[in-house]
Amino acid sequence: MPERYIFPHRHLLGIEPLAPEDILAILDQAAAFEEVCERPEIKIVPALRKRLIVNLFFENSTRTRNSFEIAEKRLSAEIINFDADASSLSKGETLIDTAKNLEAMHPDLVVMRHCAPGAHVLLARHMSASIVNAGDGAHEHPTQALLDAYTLRKRFGSFDGLRVAIVGDIRHSRVVRSNLWLLTKLGARVTLVGPPTLMPEGLTATWPSIRISHSLDEVLSEQDAVMMLRCQFERGTGAFIPGQGEYVRFYQLNAERLKRCRPDVAILHPGPINRGVEITSEVADSPNSLILDQVTNGVPVRMAVMYLLCNARNEKA
Ligand code: CP
Numbered sequence: 001m002p003e004r005y006i007f008p009h010r011h012l013l014g015i016e017p018l019a020p021e022d023i024l025a026i027l028d029q030a031a032a033f034e035e036v037c038e039r040p041e042i043k044i045v046p047a048l049r050k051r052l053i054v055n056l057f058f059e060n061s062t063r064t065r066n067s068f069e070i071a072e073k074r075l076s077a078e079i080i081n082f083d084a085d086a087s088s089l090s091k092g093e094t095l096i097d098t099a100k101n102l103e104a105m106h107p108d109l110v111v112m113r114h115c116a117p118g119a120h121v122l123l124a125r126h127m128s129a130s131i132v133n134a135g136d137g138a139h140e141h142p143t144q145a146l147l148d149a150y151t152l153r154k155r156f157g158s159f160d161g162l163r164v165a166i167v168g169d170i171r172h173s174r175v176v177r178s179n180l181w182l183l184t185k186l187g188a189r190v191t192l193v194g195p196p197t198l199m200p201e202g203l204t205a206t207w208p209s210i211r212i213s214h215s216l217d218e219v220l221s222e223q224d225a226v227m228m229l230r231c232q233f234e235r236g237t238g239a240f241i242p243g244q245g246e247y248v249r250f251y252q253l254n255a256e257r258l259k260r261c262r263p264d265v266a267i268l269h270p271g272p273i274n275r276g277v278e279i280t281s282e283v284a285d286s287p288n289s290l291i292l293d294q295v296t297n298g299v300p301v302r303m304a305v306m307y308l309l310c311n312a313r314n315e316k317a
Helices: 020-037 063-074 095-103 119-126 142-156 174-185 216-222 244-251 255-259 291-316
Strands: 052-057 078-083 109-114 130-136 163-167 189-193 211-213 225-228 266-268
Touching (some): 052 063, 063 078, 063 109, 063 130, 109 119, 109 291, 119 130, 130 142, 130 291, 189 216
Parallel strands (some): 052 078, 109 130, 163 189
């Protein structure tokens, strides 16, 4: 990394455009902010004082939305939470007009979750604020992949040769796309596991180093980490599988399968969990599970993203 590294991106629209050193810079900055989050009393720094951040969530969220808001508060930013249901979108105002009107109020940074892949690119074209993608359709969820990576680095120290299986509803997952970019850029050995119908075509054309398997039982014992994905029934997963019982039989991570993993295997899940579908409670709540660590780590990781983006704007101004 150069002696004085400056984060070179104005937006975080996805992991795809990031270089490995950008990802590592975010993880290193997050480690510094983790110390702030773990202080017994004053968990606040003035890093983004007088910066205005707008949170625009057009889709439901528990983890991401609250994590961003806590991260913004820890950085002393001023926050506007845009309520899509109470906005003029319900009167037919377009996303572009919404963006232009928000722009007129001069925010420094906008965090958006939207059901349309690429909606963030549109926003970035019409706003001078930095845009952070908090999930766009089945495209990317970059801060989820960054917090997953932060969690894995804390546990294993490095990504080089780390064996990570990502299991389940690959077709509908934005988390998997961001993780594929991130983990392959950092040298992890990724295996995707799921039924053929939930495995879109062309994955190995985009990520040639990955392996694809349709048998969880065949690959489990080799993995350092297993990331289970939620079956996204609200996005139509049910139409791609014969039935939930069949899916559970072949792809659920349960206590029996956990016994066949390495004793120190790390179990991850981005949440929300369908308990009893892709993972059982015994596994989700087991000592191998890092699922709540992922949530904890989301705050310093999002602090790092917003801090680096605002700093990059400062340097360029
Ligand atoms: N992991 C994740 O994006 O969770 P939420 O949908 O609750 O934000």
